[in-house]
Amino acid sequence: MRSPQLTPAKPTKRRLYWPWRDILDVLAFGAWSAMLFRYWFSGKILLLLHPNYTWLSHSAAFALVGLVALTLFKIFRQMAGPQSGQTKDMLGHVTLMPPNISSALLLGVAIFGLIYTPRAFASQTALQRGISETLSLTRSQPQRFVRAAAPEERTIIDWIRLVNVYPEPDAYAGEPVDVVGFVIHPENWPDEYVMVARFVITCCAADVYPVGLPIKLSAQERSDYPVDSWLRVTGEMTSETLDGRRQLAIAPTNIQQIAEPKNPYEY
Amino acid sequence: MVQLNTGFTLFLSLLVEAVPFLLIGVAFSSLLMFFVDERALIGVLPKNAFLGALSGSLIGLAFPVCECGNVPVARRLLVQGAPTAVSIGFLLAAPVINPVVFWATWVAFRGQPEVVFLRVGFTLIIATLVGWVFSRQPDIGPFLQDSVARSRFRDFNRESGEVKPSAPSALLQGGTFIQGAGDMGAALRIDTPMAQRLVANPALEKTFSQKLTLAAENMVRELRELGAVLILGSAIAATVQVAAPRELILGLGQGMVSSIVAMMVLAAVVSICSTVDSFFALSFASTFTTGSLLAFLIFGPMIDLKNIGLLLTVFKGRAVFYLFALAALMSFACALFVNLFIG
Structure with a gap:
């Protein structure tokens, strides 16, 4: 339905109409798109999402560009000449927050995301979330279990899953180990033990949970391996008594300090 | 630090x-809002109250809208003479029973597929039962806000699929007529009656390109x-994860009953959209019982702060309270059942 516009007759010069709300939308969506592209190209998206779902975020970045283009087109048309009665509230859309505040919030968070670089979770988070050798019921329970062929190819989570299925630590004694993880110093462990841990991700960083294996050092040299430093540990499996129970531990032959991997999670 | x-x-x-997922959700809901005519749906729905409630709950498959988009659609359904059971079933189930939400929940809870199926199953059961209960009220009129009740078509002819205004007025009617063209010299109406046009989806009469423009605008608005609500919800989730002491969270989250109550209160307050609420719930997955996560995922899309405001534009306070109470009690019962016997 076209309704006649009641505009003051001013034929000499048309006043330029700035659609501020649309401009705010363009800025907000544009910043969101830029933020998603930034995480994509810097590889930081791997800190936030499981690799299976990064394509969703990449597509969203493109879709937002499309929305920006559409809104720009609308602004262009509006500025060229005022449009007839738009159906702003014709669908009875009820909002919780004023639109300008919503846009400002979107824009603010996107700018924050453009400035801030996400960090991989560290040992403090691991200790807060509770590291377990046994996976609790709320965690991913694979219905199919494939035993990794060679012991030295197993990652930390592979070992943990294995122990979860067959918990007797002596069964693995003497098997070669080659794992990568970051260092945790659990408080109640004696000084010759450190833990090498990894976070496991199933969907996004909100659900990461830590898993870890103890390393039995030859001397009380815990301080040689600072908390949160990354290690590559090779050696063989043995069983040790820690926290009052027998469990799997690594007897290392070589411990190598490495840089934080590009993708710190395991799956 | x-x-x-x-x-x-x-x-x-x-x-x-x-x-x-939010983008997919708003894209679908915007497009369908402007391209699907719910009047066509009403004609083919079953007559039986229970089956009506069930089919109403399943309409969401054709209208993938989250809880913010479904109230206007439910309102149009009610006004156009859809049975109460259908409208209530749709209102409660549509935010969950739709492909986008199913997919999002699947992505989030890949590790616990039972959560996905229980969410859909329990929502279907609750929505159907509540719709059935409401159908015992023969005339939904007293439950509706006056403005909605007045514009409703009560006389719905099932055979022809035709809807007529509740009280055809004998008084002078506005419109365009051709004098003497009909039988017995009565005036023949050549335009749509005003009342009908007011309650129909106003966008359906527009051209294709106009509809597309409107859909895009609606998408921007909903996004x-x-x-913004998603940002607030995520901020709350992240703060609770980081700032709340672990003992408190575990104490609350591992209790059979306390965890369910906590998550239901959270669901009502946070008002996060059903398309993305599974990611919010996911951040609590390691500390809260499975039943409480389900309570959040079932109850949140049905009733929350944002939604109550929307519901009050259609229903009177008393009806909203009944809806709220029934949905809350049944979600609680389902969640407790999961905690006791499944989780």
């Missing part, structure tokens, strides 16, 4: 994972609104 970093990373991770 480490805590702050963890909090920010969590916050951004929730947003980055949820935004694609702005829901994105």
